[in-house]
Amino acid sequence: MGSLLSISDIKDDVKYILDLAIKIKAGDVEERPLEGKTLAMIFQKSSTRTRVSFDVGMYQLGGRAIFLSSNDLQMGRGEPISDTAKVLSRFVDGIMIRAIKHSDVEELAKYSDVPVINGLTDLEHPCQVLADMLTIKEHLGDWEGRKICFVGDGNNVSNSLLLIAPLLGMDMSLACPKGYEPCESILKTALEYAEEFNTEITITDDIGVALENVDAVFTDVWVSMGDEVEKAQREIDFAPFQVNKDLMSIANDDAIFLHCLPAVRGQEVTADVIDGPQSVIYDEAENRMHAQKAILYYYLK
16 A cells, blocks of 8 residues: 655545545545554654644544654654664554654655655645645635645645646646745656646746636745744745735635644734635644545555
């Protein structure tokens, strides 16, 4: 079955997993399909949505989740990731990890005998964008022919959005300051997907161009965990990219606003947008659980 480290790992099954999430949310899947299954949850970073949604989701599917912080594991005292992977594989049916470095997740998956799910790394956030796509489906009706725009940093969320958008028949633009572009290798793959699925990807520092004919506007914090030393400079560089009413007015009239949370109101987004009628952030947050239940079903059933 493999592991979910990147959206590319489920390139051929993205629609299947999202359709499964819709069925699970509607109660159209058998009760407690993961009875007797156990998920280890490793957290190198603090979490609200990832921790609670995976824990509750696993419980609702009939299984159980075990929370393991870095301080709970011998990894925190220098045990090799390979040893941790081999040992946990003897105990549990799957491992979810919220990590600092993507390479740590790759190494964990390399030595694990059970599926490893990327709950967030510095490179990608596949669970988040699956929830985002579920939210778009619910609010806009379908993916095909839609256009989404991410405003801000070329970070893990925007990287994963670049990969998933063309797989669902969507165009995507990324409005970011120069010097904050997405990962080059991910962009290369995303452009290949766009050519394969006849969609368009645009990377620009011109917000007006990026927001033309957009159906969904995304943003994220300007200073992610690990970027604190760059805080002052980032606040200067990203100031013109704040999502406010003027910016939202460039997008389509019925465009929705999404944010992976936590948010800094008054910084990357104004309060009147994130708390306004176009915002679907709480549906989006709830859909983390439904999307992840589909992932758990897909990998652990």
